[in-house]
Amino acid sequence: TSPCDRQAPATAGLSHDKWEIDPHELMLLEELGSGQFGVVRRGRWRGSIDVAVKMMKEGTMSEDDFIEEAKVMTKLQHTNLVQLYGVCSKNRPIFIVTEYMRHGSLLNYLRRHKQSLNSNQDLLLDMCIQVCKGMAYLERHNYIHRDLAARNCLVGSENTVKVADFGLARYVLDDQYTSSGGTKFPIKWAPPEVLNYTRFSSKSDVWAYGVLMWEVFTCGVLMWEVFTCGEMPYGRLKNSEVVEKVQKGIILEKPKGCDKEVYEIMKKCWHALPENRPSFRNFKEQLASVSQKLL
Numbered sequence: 259t260s261p262c263d264r265q266a267p268a269t270a271g272l273s274h275d276k277w278e279i280d281p282h283e284l285m286l287l288e289e290l291g292s293g294q295f296g297v298v299r300r301g302r303w304r305g306s307i308d309v310a311v312k313m314m315k316e317g318t319m320s321e322d323d324f325i326e327e328a329k330v331m332t333k334l335q336h337t338n339l340v341q342l343y344g345v346c347s348k349n350r351p352i353f354i355v356t357e358y359m360r361h362g363s364l365l366n367y368l369r370r371h372k373q374s375l376n377s378n379q380d381l382l383l384d385m386c387i388q389v390c391k392g393m394a395y396l397e398r399h400n401y402i403h404r405d406l407a408a409r410n411c412l413v414g415s416e417n418t419v420k421v422a423d424f425g426l427a428r429y430v431l432d433d434q435y436t437s438s439g440g441t442k443f444p445i446k447w448a449p450p451e452v453l454n455y456t457r458f459s460s461k462s463d464v465w466a467y468g469v470l471m472w473e474v475f476t477c478g479v480l481m482w483e484v485f486t487c488g489e490m491p492y493g494r495l496k497n498s499e500v501v502e503k504v505q506k507g508i509i510l511e512k513p514k515g516c517d518k519e520v521y522e523i524m525k526k527c528w529h530a531l532p533e534n535r536p537s538f539r540n541f542k543e544q545l546a547s548v549s550q551k552l553l
C-alpha cells in the first residue's frame with residue numbers, strides 16, 4: 259500500500275488532529291446558560307477568538323461516538339451554521355468549542371425584541387431565509403439536524419442568524435429526550451413519520467423549519483395586538499393532544515401578523531407525506547422571490 263493509505267499512528271502526544279484543541283489555549287469566561295449536555299461558557303481561544311465552550315456533563319452524551327463525528331462536523335462550514343472549531347477530548351469533562359454568537363438563541367431574541375421586530379416583516383423573513391440557507395447547506399451534505407427550532411438557532415451581530423447544534427441529538431443519552439414518548443422530545447416540531455416511526459430526514463427538518471417560521475412570525479403581530487412573540491406552537495396543548503392534531507393533519511393557524519403569502523409557503527412544510535414537502539434548496543428560491551415582492 260502507498261504511504262498515504264497507512265493510518266497515521268494515533269499517538270496522543272503527537273496527534274495533529276486539527277479538530278483537537280489544546281485546553282491551555284482556552285480562557286473560560288462567564289456562563290452563557292446550560293443545555294442538554296450541561297453548562298456552556300463564553301471563552302477566548304488563542305487570546306483573541308471569541309468562542310462558546312460546552313463542558314460535557316458526565317453521563318449526558320455518548321462521548322466516543324461524538325468525538326468520531328466531530329471530525330465530520332468541523333468540515334461543515336457555512337455563514338449560516340455555527341462553526342464547530344474543535345474539541346478538547348484528552349481529558350474529562352470533554353469541551354466542545356464553537357463560534358460565539360453574542361445575542362444568544364433566536365427564540366429569546368424574538369421575545370426580547372418583539373416591539374422592534376413585530377412591524378418588521380422584512381427582517382423576520384430575512385431571519386427565516388438565513389436559517390433556510392444554513393439548512394440547504396446541511397441538506398446538500400446529507401446532514402440531518404434532528405432538532406431544528408428557534409431555540410436551537412443563534413443570533414450574532416447585525417441580525418445574523420445561524421443554525422446551531424445540528425446532529426447533536428444523536429449523542430444525547432437522556433431517553434426522555436431521545437424517545438418520542440419522552441417528556442423532552444420536541445413533539446411540536448415533529449412530523450407524522452417521526453412521531454410514528456422516528457424516521458428523521460431532511461424532509462423532517464423541513465417540517466420543523468415550518469414550525470420555526472411560525473415561531474418567528476408569531477413575532478410579527480401588529481402594534482395594537484397583544485404581543486405573542488416567539489409563541490409556543492399549539493399553545494398550552496399537551497403533547498398527546500398535539501400528536502392527535504398532527505396525525506389528523508390539523509396544522510398551525512396563520513400567525514396574526516403574518517403575510518398571507520408567507521403563510522402559504524409555511525404550509526408547504528407541513529405536508530403529511532415527506533416527499534410532498536419542498537427541499538430546502540427550492541424553498542430558498544421561493545422565499546427569495548416572496549421577499550422581493552415584500553421589500
Ligand SMILES: CN(C)c1ccc2c(c1)CCN(c1cccc(-c3cc(Nc4ccc(C(=O)N5CCOCC5)cn4)c(=O)n(C)c3)c1CO)C2=O
Pocket residue numbers: 290291292293294295297298310312340356357358359360361362363405409410412422423426427430
Ligand atoms: C442536542 N441538542 C439539540 C442541543 C444540545 C446542546 C445545546 C442545545 C441543543 C441548545 C442549547 N444549548 C446552549 C446552552 C447554553 C448556551 C448556548 C450558546 C449560547 C451562545 N451565546 C449566547 C450569548 C449571549 C447570551 C445571553 O446571556 N444573553 C442575555 C443578554 O442578552 C444577550 C443574550 C446567551 N448565549 C453561543 O454563542 N453559543 C455558541 C451557544 C447553547 C447553544 O449551543 C446547548 O448547549
